Amino acid sequence: MIEAMSKLRNEAPIGVFDSGLGGLTVLRALAARLPREDFVYLGDTARVPYGTRTVQTVLNYSHACARVLRDNRIKMLVVACHTVSACALDALAAELFVPSIGAIVPGTRAGLAVSLNKRLGVIATAGTLRSGAYLRAVGELDRTAQVFIEAAPLLVPMVEEGWLDREATRLTARAYLEPLAKSDVDALVLGSTHYSLLMPLIADELAALSGKAVPVIDSAPAIAEEVATTLESRQLATARDDPGKLRIIFTDMPDDFGPANRFLGKDLAQLSVSAVDV
Amino acid sequence: MIEAMSKLRNEAPIGVFDSGLGGLTVLRALAARLPREDFVYLGDTARVPYGTRTVQTVLNYSHACARVLRDNRIKMLVVACHTVSACALDALAAELFVPSIGAIVPGTRAGLAVSLNKRLGVIATAGTLRSGAYLRAVGELDRTAQVFIEAAPLLVPMVEEGWLDREATRLTARAYLEPLAKSDVDALVLGSTHYSLLMPLIADELAALSGKAVPVIDSAPAIAEEVATTLESRQLATARDDPGKLRIIFTDMPDDFGPANRFLGKDLAQLSVSAVDV
Numbered sequence: 001m002i003e004a005m006s007k008l009r010n011e012a013p014i015g016v017f018d019s020g021l022g023g024l025t026v027l028r029a030l031a032a033r034l035p036r037e038d039f040v041y042l043g044d045t046a047r048v049p050y051g052t053r054t055v056q057t058v059l060n061y062s063h064a065c066a067r068v069l070r071d072n073r074i075k076m077l078v079v080a081c082h083t084v085s086a087c088a089l090d091a092l093a094a095e096l097f098v099p100s101i102g103a104i105v106p107g108t109r110a111g112l113a114v115s116l117n118k119r120l121g122v123i124a125t126a127g128t129l130r131s132g133a134y135l136r137a138v139g140e141l142d143r144t145a146q147v148f149i150e151a152a153p154l155l156v157p158m159v160e161e162g163w164l165d166r167e168a169t170r171l172t173a174r175a176y177l178e179p180l181a182k183s184d185v186d187a188l189v190l191g192s193t194h195y196s197l198l199m200p201l202i203a204d205e206l207a208a209l210s211g212k213a214v215p216v217i218d219s220a221p222a223i224a225e226e227v228a229t230t231l232e233s234r235q236l237a238t239a240r241d242d243p244g245k246l247r248i249i250f251t252d253m254p255d256d257f258g259p260a261n262r263f264l265g266k267d268l269a270q271l272s273v274s275a276v277d278v
Numbered sequence: 279m280i281e282a283m284s285k286l287r288n289e290a291p292i293g294v295f296d297s298g299l300g301g302l303t304v305l306r307a308l309a310a311r312l313p314r315e316d317f318v319y320l321g322d323t324a325r326v327p328y329g330t331r332t333v334q335t336v337l338n339y340s341h342a343c344a345r346v347l348r349d350n351r352i353k354m355l356v357v358a359c360h361t362v363s364a365c366a367l368d369a370l371a372a373e374l375f376v377p378s379i380g381a382i383v384p385g386t387r388a389g390l391a392v393s394l395n396k397r398l399g400v401i402a403t404a405g406t407l408r409s410g411a412y413l414r415a416v417g418e419l420d421r422t423a424q425v426f427i428e429a430a431p432l433l434v435p436m437v438e439e440g441w442l443d444r445e446a447t448r449l450t451a452r453a454y455l456e457p458l459a460k461s462d463v464d465a466l467v468l469g470s471t472h473y474s475l476l477m478p479l480i481a482d483e484l485a486a487l488s489g490k491a492v493p494v495i496d497s498a499p500a501i502a503e504e505v506a507t508t509l510e511s512r513q514l515a516t517a518r519d520d521p522g523k524l525r526i527i528f529t530d531m532p533d534d535f536g537p538a539n540r541f542l543g544k545d546l547a548q549l550s551v552s553a554v555d556v
């Protein structure tokens with residue numbers, strides 16, 4: 001009986017929660033790393049962005065979304081949104097009562113691993129910056145490391161517009177990266193899912209400002225690795241051998257899948273996509 | 279008795295509804311034009327921006343905000359947000375049962391008044407563009423006029439960041455204005471409250487692209503004029519002689535009044551500012 005329940009549990013989907021579309025970059029990394037697992041992605045597109053809101057409002061919205069995730073009987077929660085990870089991960093984990101992995105710690109760990117002088121740079125939304133989550137994560141992982149963090153809010157809508165290699169985007173990135181280069185950071189963590197799509201541009205600009213190549217860390221593969229390890233250690237991996245399924249739920253159905261397709265790297269029209277009211 | 283009720287009604291505040299902070303530019307114009315009236319401003323900062331959402335979601339949010347406006351017993355509604363004006367003005371007017379003025383018609387009328395060849399340009403959010411509201415307004419006001427409309431979404435967050443005269447902002451505005459200049463528009467209506475703060479930059483860029491000065495219309499003073507006329511014709515003006523009061527309500531209290539102060543042109547810390555859950 002217990003074994004049957006455990007098997008049932010192992011075949012449940014992994015929930016991926018994001019404030020909007022950016023977390024689809026994380027879903028992409030997860031599906032590549034764990035191709036036999038089922039995933040349910042919930043994007044709160046009706047209320048995105050979270051990065052500019054107060055902690056209380058992010059908690060309220062996350063709480064409303066938790067209901068949808070619970071209805072989907074997920075076996076594990078991945079919070080792809082850095083802002084939610086920064087201020088609501090513990091609340092969500094307590095509410096859903098499943099192993100929960102956020103975006104802050106995996107990215108920070110990967111950044112520290114490649115930082116020689118332990119001068120870690122981070123760009124993030126205003127909400128993530130204010131939360132102090134990166135400072136706490138670095139403090140827990142390596143007390144000798146220093147962290148330098150800048151809010152880079154405009155890069156989010158620029159990615160949503162698909163302006164991935166425009167001069168305006170380049171100038172905007174440069175303005176945000178300048179103080180980090182001056183602080184001589186030797187690794188940069190991208191503290192918002194959106195920034196992943198600007199990886200080449202950001203790496204170029206930071207190298208030009210720093211006078212040397214500086215490794216730039218996308219949290220998505222680091223999160224996927226941590227999820228894989230946790231599935232293993234908690235004995236939660238699926239036993240199935242066939243390819244897993246992706247299901248996408250939005251709180252406001254996009255009129256146009258173009259931006260979502262860019263984040264996911266495949267066409268959403270081929271997947272199960274539905275809308276839910278929260 | 280009827281006279282007493284009517285007097286009571288005339289001393290009620292005018293409600294100004296916006297999706298966020300941008301409508302404070304309209305409140306500023308209203309307070310300047312009607313200095314003896316009381317105003318209650320409701321900004322749905324917990325769910326801004328509306329411009330990227332579907333019509334159904336904008337209707338849901340507007341409906342929730344209508345409750346707050348009704349509790350404040352307003353005598354007239356001004357919808358400062360162009361997206362709400364484009365798709366929820368009629369629903370709000372029916373629900374609140376007070377004279378209601380939106381942002382689309384006054385700005386369009388002011389644009390047509392200065393357009394010599396009736397080739398009207400408009401920049402707006404994606405939601406306002408999709409709604410077709412400017413096409414309808416021009417069709418109703420002057421059937422001989424042509425309208426050319428471009429979505430200019432990135433200018434909204436750039437204004438919120440206070441990037442009012444940056445090179446990145448200039449390049450972004452240029453990209454959006456280029457097709458309008460090619461269409462030889464002879465007046466440009468700013469179809470989002472945020473754009474008002476970019477008036478000089480937009481006028482410069484449009485003139486450079488067009489090879490001549492093209493009048494640029496901020497809807498805020500046009501809205502204020504229409505409100506003044508309606509107060510008069512409906513006999514709704516206050517009888518008081520002392521200066522009116524401004525009250526500001528947000529659905530998510532900003533951590534920093536800087537952006538709001540830029541929109542209003544005065545310090546919110548001097549006013550009555552409160553938060554409400556919707």
